[in-house]
Amino acid sequence: MSDVFESAVPAGGASGARRLGWWVLWLLLAAISLHFLFKVLGQYGQLDPEHYTMYWSRRGWLWLHIGGGVLGIVLGPVQFLSRWPRARPRLHRWSGRFYFGGMLLACAAAVGLIATSPAPLAITLAFAATALAWLVTALVAMRGIRRGDVARHRRWMTRAYLVTLAPVSFRLLLPAWIALGNAPSPDVIAVLLWVSWALPVSLHVVWVNWPRRSPVMAAG
Numbered sequence: 511m512s513d514v515f516e517s518a519v520p521a522g523g524a525s526g527a528r529r530l531g532w533w534v535l536w537l538l539l540a541a542i543s544l545h546f547l548f549k550v551l552g553q554y555g556q557l558d559p560e561h562y563t564m565y566w567s568r569r570g571w572l573w574l575h576i577g578g579g580v581l582g583i584v585l586g587p588v589q590f591l592s593r594w595p596r597a598r599p600r601l602h603r604w605s606g607r608f609y610f611g612g613m614l615l616a617c618a619a620a621v622g623l624i625a626t627s628p629a630p631l632a633i634t635l636a637f638a639a640t641a642l643a644w645l646v647t648a649l650v651a652m653r654g655i656r657r658g659d660v661a662r663h664r665r666w667m668t669r670a671y672l673v674t675l676a677p678v679s680f681r682l683l684l685p686a687w688i689a690l691g692n693a694p695s696p697d698v699i700a701v702l703l704w705v706s707w708a709l710p711v712s713l714h715v716v717w718v719n720w721p722r723r724s725p726v727m728a729a730g
């Protein structure tokens with residue numbers, strides 16, 4: 511999985527220590543994502559208004575959304591496993607299709623959730639921007655592979671996956687904000703929703719365009 515980021519490094523340039531560092535980072539990310547998924551399934555696995563709070567009357571949308579979102583979070587790392595695209599191209603293509611389908615389902619349900627949300631405009635706009643970022647990054651990645659540009663496909667799939675992880679990042683950012691003694695006002699929540707995907711994606715853009723990278727990898 512370190513391949514995701516190392517794809518931006520010229521072949522042979524990754525030292526053992528760096529490789530280990532990426533593995534540690536990915537394992538940490540996987541542990542945090544699993545924790546998020548268990549919490550979500552634990553909460554919404556209890557079919558009653560108390561656990562669903564404001565989602566009880568919109569549970570149909572929520573189930574579709576969570577179903578697609580779980581597929582995206584789980585299949586993302588499968589896509590990135592280093593040698594699959596080369597050694598198992600059919601498996602890579604099929605899990606990619608399910609990933610894409612999950613994303614479309616989660617996005618369509620997000621539209622339903624946004625349209626029925628009692629949240630203030632700043633928050634619904636932040637959700638809409640996240641959905642758009644999810645679609646755009648994945649579509650650019652698809653376009654890349656259809657044109658045979660594997661490097662572009664990888665770069666943009668990495669960004670699409672970083673957007674997929676936005677709810678995970680958000681659930682880290684919000685408690686951190688509160689732990690610093692701040693109140694979670696609606697405006698703050700909206701800003702954190704933006705930050706939860708825009709920051710990781712921006713960091714990735716900076717990373718692949720860092721001057722020491724080869725011009726081929728840095729293109730876009």
Ligand code: HEM
Binds near residue numbers: 580583641677
């Ligand atoms: C990245 C694009 C995503 C967008 C645009 C998005 C959008 C939304 C929206 C609009 C809501 C309802 C907010 C409201 O009613 O005020 C919501 C809630 C929720 N979403 Fe997403 N979502 C995304 C990704 C995901 C993923 C990947 C998961 C993984 C399972 C997920 C799980 C949830 C859950 C569990 C809720 C209920 C609130 C909670 O318990 O946190 N979402 N999402």
